[in-house]
Amino acid sequence: MLSLLCGGVAFLLLSLPSTAYKFALCPKSVDNPFFDASRDGCFDRARTLGVECLYVGPNVFEKTGSLQASMVQELMDSMDDLDGLSISIRGAEFMRPVIAEAVARGIPVVTFDADDPGSERASYIGTDNYFFGEQLAKTLVQIRPEPGTFGIITDTPTNIVDRERGVRDVLLREGWTEVQESPQYEEGSGELAIDQMRYLSTIYPDITAIIPVMGAPMFLEDKWKELVQEFRNVTFVVADGLPVQLNLLSQNYAHGLVAQLPYEMGARSVDSLLALKKAMEERETTTMPYDVLEDFQGTNCLSHLQIPLVLPELKVDQNHLGNLSIIGFTLFAVIFVTAVGFAVWAWSNRTLAVVRISQPGFLVMVALGALVMGATMLPLSFDDSRAQHNELRGTVMCMSVPWLAFLGFTITFSALLAKTWRINQLFMNSGQFQRVQVTAGQVARPFLLLFAANTIVLTVWTILDPLRYVRLDMEGTDAWNRVLATYGSCQSNNAVPYMSVLGALNLLVLAKANWQAYRARNIKSEFSEAHYIGVTMASMLQATLIGVPLLFLVRDMPQAFYLTLVFMIFTVTMVILLLIFVPKVAFTKRFKIRSRKSQKRIIAESIADSSRYLPGSSGNLGPGRRVSNVSFPDGVRNRGKPQLENTSVQDFIEAARNGHVSDVESGGYASGGRAQGSGSEDSLIGLGSSKGDDEEIDSAARWRASMELAKGIGLAGLTASGVALDTTCTTSVTTQPVHPEASDEDSATGSTREEFRSEPLSVPSSPSSPKEPIS
DSSP states (O other): OHHHHTOOEEEOOOSOOTTOOEEEEEOSOTTOHHHHHHHHHHHHHHHHHTOEEEEEOOSSOOTTSHHHHHHHHHHHHHOTTOOEEEEOOSOHHHHHHHHHHHHHTTOOEEEESSOOTTSOOSOEEEOOHHHHHHHHHHHHHHHOOSOOEEEEEEOSSHHHHHHHHHHHHHHHHTTOEEOTTOOEEOTTOHHHHHHHHHHHHHHOTTOOEEEESSSHHHHSHHHHHHHHHHOTTSEEEEEOOOHHHHHHHHTTSOSEEEEOOHHHHHHHHHHHHHHHHHHHHHHTOOSOOTTSSOSEEEOOOEEEEOOOSSOOOOOOBOOOOGGGHHHHHHHHHHHHHHHHHHHHHHHHTTTSHHHHHTOHHHHHHHHHHHHHHHTTHHHHTOOTTSTTOOHHHHHHHHHHHHHHHHHHHHHHHHHHHHHHHHHHHHHHHHHTTOOOOOOHHHHHHHHHHHHHHHHHHHHHHHHHSOOEEEEEEOSOBOTTSOBOBEEEEEEOSOOHHHHHHHHHHHHHHHHHHHHHHHHTTTSOTTTOOHHHHHHHHHHHHHHHHHHHHHHHHTTTOHHHHHHHHHHHHHHHHHHHHHHHHHHHHHHHHHHHTSOHHHHHHHHHHHHHHHHTTSTTOSSBOOTTEEEESOBOOTTOOOOOOOOOTTOBHHHHHHHHHTTOOOEEETTEEEOSOOOBOSTTSOOOOEEEESSOOHHHHHHHHHHHHHHHHHHTTTOTTOEESOOEEOTTSOEEOOEEOOOTTOOHHHHHHTOGGGOOOOOOOOOOSSTTOTTOOOO
């Protein structure tokens, strides 16, 4: 007998057609104020949709849930026209078979407030109870930011257990400690819950907070007031937010509430059951249509708490660099020692031939540029944590970064550009048999223009819209909407135009330096750093490809951003210094221990090997080539004249290197002699054509230019009195006559032909004027 079993059945009687759907809302008990709100939601929504809502449940709470299951079973047995059930499950083991029978009869079933995922219900409507527990814990942390001790009042149903887990997980993560006697199980009794809270507060006098994960204890208003009045030192954060609870909160008998939305649960129960019933009718089936509804239909939570007049003290994390700045200073110290050391080495060895060939002035510029670029780490390593910091200091610190970075980059790569361009001019134009004069002004002009352009842009930026040191808020606030962390940053209103112009200027330098390095790729490394510039660029590209994405990933982590940036600067700067200088230092060390004859041979071979790739130096000499305008000392005779038609330039240079070539004329060459100039000036080998054809003269001129490079340091029977690339940017090789019987050993002891000194390079301007020296 349904009325005898529960006596708590309520019907919404409406003027409805006899075909109106009838849905039942079944709470754990009808005496619980929480479910009154669910009932109201069900009634209101049913009225709107023109259906009927039945509110059926035990008059009093029964902790096992067996009474609730019996009532639902009897309801199904007594009503043939029941169209759906929405149940808040108390005892899953009792309710599960009842739900299975309802589904078998073709009655749709959903759950609300408390669920049993293992049952055959179609959907759960209600709170995510783990999330609900998390919100209870976060409300406590909001009220009491400092970690303390806590206890939990809970129960055995799955929804209550989920709340308990949520509370515990958050508080333990925040550094709180759960007392040993927690949790306490109230078994559905508000009175028992109050007794348990009094017990915990008594045996743990210093307990910080107690969290009941259900609202039942506060429904006993008088007893609740007695408890709170007795233990004013304990913070109480309670589940649910019914009117009686809100009233107690307003009277300062609670510190925080986290409420559910029971009204919405009742209303959505009607919507869900109606959707299931109509789907079954449309499909003409009694099988539950599980595809119609979401498995979980979540409802929101509400938070109610007292806002204290004096908020808890908040320690804002300003993300200062602290001791991390030592890393930046240390890395710069390494760059400083390395750059200064290499610059001192280049200057102290500038008189050594192999270092003069490497153009020590430019090497010093490279070291200086790398030092300036590395100095960017100094302003990056300062922040506003120091007492003497002010707005002006912050602006100076911020603007120092682009000044040092861009000017250092310009100095470094302008020096490499000028150095490589200069050696290209000498080698390439000598190959074209043209007049070559590389002056200091020609070399300095590109550097000065680029340096001035960077300086102008940086100056305009500094005057009009300088970078200023500001503090920015990081994401996230505390429970009172206060910022938890900030970080320092250099900001300007619009830095994009200035950065764009500076980037374009320095990319231009980079592109031109790489182009000159590409042109000089076949010139020996004693004269050009083309290979090492290429390796440097590849290393810089690799560092950029790795570092820039990392900077984006850690942009919200100031310390990580700082470390990534300074290590990128350190890597790029050290790559430049080490790849440009270490090979030179190693080569110089090997060069210095050789004899002067061996030193001359090394430089000669480098020039000869580099000339292999000059314009016009490949292929055979061709028919009709002759060498004329050469006089020989007494006693020297030509010894046979094989044809040069099938002789390549490189073969001839190799023969000259070995001292077997002295004269070529009428299409042949003679071996064994030494050419000597006539008069007081050197006689340079002149090339002519038996036919006088301009095209042949040009080809011969190209060949002769290669020979001049070799002849200038003693090849083809002539000796060098100077091989130098000095700091005046005038490069030269001159020749002086040497008696054919003079040996290398003699010249080493007394002759000037073995002494390396800086004089103008004599390169003939045309075959018709072989004696004109050109600087």
